[in-house]
Amino acid sequence: MRQAASRLTDAVNVQQVLNVWRYQQMKAVIAIDSLKGSLSSVEAGQAIAEGIKKADAKAEVVIRPLADGGEGTVEALVCGMNGTLQHVKVTGPLGEPVVCEYGIIDETKTAVIEMSGAAGITLVPDTKKNPLYTTTYGVGEVIRDAIEKGCRRFIVGIGGSATNDGGIGMLQALGYGFLNKDGQQVPFGAIGLKELETITDTYVLPELAECEFKIACDVTNPLCGENGCSAVYGPQKGANPSMIMEMDKWLRYYAALAREKFPKADLNEPGTGAAGGLGFAFLTFTNAVLESGIKIVLEETKLESYVKGADVVVTGEGRLDFQTAMGKAPVGVAGLAKKFDIPVLAFAGSVTKDATECNKNGIDAFFPILRGISTLEEAMKPENAKQNLIDTAEQAFRLFNICRQA
Secondary structure, eight states, X not given: OXXXXXXXXHHHHHHHHHHHHHHSOOEEEEOOOOBTTTBOHHHXXXXXXXXXXXXOXXXXXXXXXXXXXXXXXXXXXXHHTTOEXXXXXXXXXXXXXXXXXXXXXXXXXXXXXXXXXXXXXXXXXXXXXXXXXXXXXXXXHHHHHHHHTTOOEEEEEOOSBOOOSXXXXXXXXXXXXXXXXXXXXOOSSTHHHHHOOEEEOXXXXXXXXXXXXXXXXXXXXXXXXXXXXXXHHTGGGTOOHHXXXXXXXXXXXXXXXXXXXXXXXXXXXXXXXXXXXXXXXXXXXXXXXXXXXXXXXXXXXXXXXXXXXXXXXXXXXEEESHHHHTTXXXXXXXXXXXXXXXXXXXXXXXXXXXXXXXXXXXXXXEXXXXXXXXXXXXXXXXXXXXXXXXXXXHHHHHHHHHHHHO
């Protein structure tokens, strides 16, 4: 009799717990990458939040910025972390002035920079692509501007470069001397490496020694060789086979020369070939670490502390596919959620057949947001993308709530 009463009590307690879970306020944490060409990370998050609220007006919804260290990182971190956007005129990849946008997170005096804003491939017309002459000098000018504004922490995304100069342009802007046989600074571009005889640090900006750099880098190419920056990325920057061989030779000499004065120079270290050797420049001449872009963003936004205790986590990006499952931003978010056994939903502008790989990497269910036949142009209009996200999120969370109450 006592055992039966005990079992009945246990059953009642379990039911009480279930009832509390069913009717307690749902907490959803949203961290979605930008839908490039349509919505920023924060804008996409706001649209999903609106859809969730339509399905559950009492839900607690938290929106956090998300990016993978590439395009959109500045916007995501600045908008999501109460930073300020800065605009500075610098030397573009062709040696002509460009205006580069970067961000400063005021609370931590952290500068967030995308090198493509100063030396990106999109700044070079197809007819002028030639890595012999494109420079990273403007990247150094952006860093210098941020230092003058009090920044000592840097997050730098180095994807999308137009350059193959080994980062010497950036370093020249910061005060390093890359001198020819006459003691003059070598010219911009990879062609400057051909004339390089001496490296000096006499006039380096003193504050540079106080700075720490986190470099968002998701490639592992070494500086030289068949997997080096010249061979792998040179062609898309305008290099022909003979140029590739020459640049690889010059970069190898540059690395050997650097090692004479800077012992940590290692042309074989993974990532040194990123952005035409910019990875090598950061690792050799500054206090820098190369890390996965999504790892940096997740740490900087402290997403784990927000995810903990959530009932559901929502992520996504413009296109979910096999590459997403290989470690892009949505899977990084899912990994955090799974540390706490939290279900993960994802929304995307388009979804490929092989996106099912995402289900094996923490994303429990994903939803394409297109709700009818549409041209790409129509689908990418911000107002259409926003409404599609709102509507899809609403229906997904109506189902989610049914499951919670079952």
